[in-house]
Amino acid sequence: MRISTLQLYQQGVNAMLDRQAELAKTQLQMATGKRVLAPSDDPTASTRVLKLSQLIDMNTQYQHNADAAQTRLSLEDSVLSQTGDLLQRVRELAVQAGNSTLTANDRAAIAVEVRTRLDELLQASNSKQANGKYLFAGYQTTTKPFNDTGGGSYSYAGDQGQQMLQIGPTRKLASTDPGSKVFMQVDDGAGGVSDMFSVLADFATALEANTTPTTTLSRLDSAINQVLSTRASIGARLNTIDTQKSINDTFDLQLQKNRSSLEDLDYAKAASRLQRQSLALQASQQSFIKIQSLSLFKYL
Numbered sequence: 001m002r003i004s005t006l007q008l009y010q011q012g013v014n015a016m017l018d019r020q021a022e023l024a025k026t027q028l029q030m031a032t033g034k035r036v037l038a039p040s041d042d043p044t045a046s047t048r049v050l051k052l053s054q055l056i057d058m059n060t061q062y063q064h065n066a067d068a069a070q071t072r073l074s075l076e077d078s079v080l081s082q083t084g085d086l087l088q089r090v091r092e093l094a095v096q097a098g099n100s101t102l103t104a105n106d107r108a109a110i111a112v113e114v115r116t117r118l119d120e121l122l123q124a125s126n127s128k129q130a131n132g133k134y135l136f137a138g139y140q141t142t143t144k145p146f147n148d149t150g151g152g153s154y155s156y157a158g159d160q161g162q163q164m165l166q167i168g169p170t171r172k173l174a175s176t177d178p179g180s181k182v183f184m185q186v187d188d189g190a191g192g193v194s195d196m197f198s199v200l201a202d203f204a205t206a207l208e209a210n211t212t213p214t215t216t217l218s219r220l221d222s223a224i225n226q227v228l229s230t231r232a233s234i235g236a237r238l239n240t241i242d243t244q245k246s247i248n249d250t251f252d253l254q255l256q257k258n259r260s261s262l263e264d265l266d267y268a269k270a271a272s273r274l275q276r277q278s279l280a281l282q283a284s285q286q287s288f289i290k291i292q293s294l295s296l297f298k299y300l
Contacts, residue, residue, distance in 0.1 A: 062167050066168075066244060066245050069241055071130075072176055073241070087121075087220060087224050090220060091224065095217070111208045121197060126145060136183070140158045140159050144157060154195055160180055167240075167244045168248060171240075171244055177230055187218070194219065
């Protein structure tokens, strides 16, 4: 079989290019820390890495959702804690107002504080989140939920929605409570349902008329219990979030470990391979020089 000088030359060039390509790939692997640089490097591993990356991204979103739910619920709990303290103070005033020795002026003075507390309650019920959206408006987060319509009446402009967030593969959680549930479901002491604002407004109006309704304490107790019940629900959800975040962290760690085992580079092996490839390239370069010197044209 005859091999021409051109063939020998081309084979030498191809051999050097192949060795250079191998060396360049190893250098890039060491620079990036990744064994799999393209799907063609390991199709099976690349497919699994892609699926694991998708799971990691999804798990990261669950953690973001959990953080958002935790922030909202913590804010709601803080507002309701203040609301509970406010109602407890009004209850103390109601007990004080029941003292038969008080004069009309005394009760009028108490009424002033009750109306101050009423304003604070209305402000609390219209609390906003950090993004400027109303906390207790249900899905109507850009609509002010509670308004004084005059005459001791108050209206709710939100809806009954609860903003649900997916915090795990199989777990959704309500990150808010509608104001209608929190502030508008108070036993009025006569077998009906009232709202916290009217309880305070009616109490203040009675004090200004130098009277003390017998149902005030029971209505305030109902309002306080409503706050406590909501806070208990919030506490349970916050505990659920803590548990799920821990589960998500553990799952993420396992996913990262599995992905790393598939795509990350073994630096010790890569360094050894780089050394072998460098020597192979040097050998191909040296052999090419010798092949060049064997050309017949040198003797013509």
